[in-house]
Amino acid sequence: MIVISNPTAVANEIKLIHSLFEGGMDLFHVRKPSFSETExxxxxxxxxxxxxxxxVLHNYHHLTEEFGINRIHFSSTNRPDNFQKTEGFTVSTSTxxxxxxxxLSEDIDYAFLSPVFKSISKENYEPNVNWSTEIKKRNNFKTKLIGLGGIDAENINQALQFGFDDVALLGxxxxxxNPIENFKSCQQIVLSF
Structure with a gap:
């Protein structure tokens, strides 16, 4: 299961991130659009x-080498058209x-598809399609399909039943x-799916 950072700073954020890793979080997407390179x-x-x-770095991709990170993410608006990934790198994007x-190019390992449900963190951001029928149009099986948007313990099962390969949590x-409790509740549902 993937967790995406809050776009702005959060109290005790680093401590929470470490607790999420200890709790079994697979990947942590660092999405801080307003951060300077120094921050x-x-x-x-x-x-x-x-x-x-x-x-997974959403920006300042050049920092991957300095920090020994081999995962980068492109938003739907900054994804290069003719992208070729470097050997040993994992690349994700938003759709x-x-x-x-x-x-999507075969060079994209996984992609977020959003919003699955009404967003918890973004005002007036909700789906305008029926995912149970939309997912049936999927013909890209080289890229892992990750559901994002409004996912919580109440609806995570439904998202997986739609046909998403995995989910990402934010709001x-x-x-x-209770962020850690929420993570563990979602994790238990995904593991038992």
Missing amino acids: MKAFVTAIELECRNRL HSIEEFNA TIWKSN
Whole structure:
């Protein structure tokens, strides 16, 4: 299961990230669009060395070498058309329709498709399609399909039943009074699916 960082700083964020890793979080997407390069370096430096191989950088991709990170993410708007990934790197991207997902290059290892449900963290961001029928149009099986948007313990099973290969969590973690409990509840459902 993937967790995406809150776009802005959160109280005790690094401590929470370490707790999520201890709890079994597979990957942590560092999405801090307003961070300067200096802030990004400080943020990554604060994360324990043994966890850095599970970080995914959304920006400042050139920092991967400095920090021993081999995972990068492209938003749907900054994804290069003729991208060729470097050997040993994992590359992900964001998509917003099954057609966009189906058209992805084989160099993309996995892609978020959102929103699956009404977003917890973004105002007025909700699906305008029926995912149970949309996913049937999938013809790209080289890229792993990750559901994102409004996913929590109440609907995670439904997202997996739609046909998503996995899910990513954001709002249910960072907009909660109990982020670790929410993560563990979601994790139990995914593991038993």
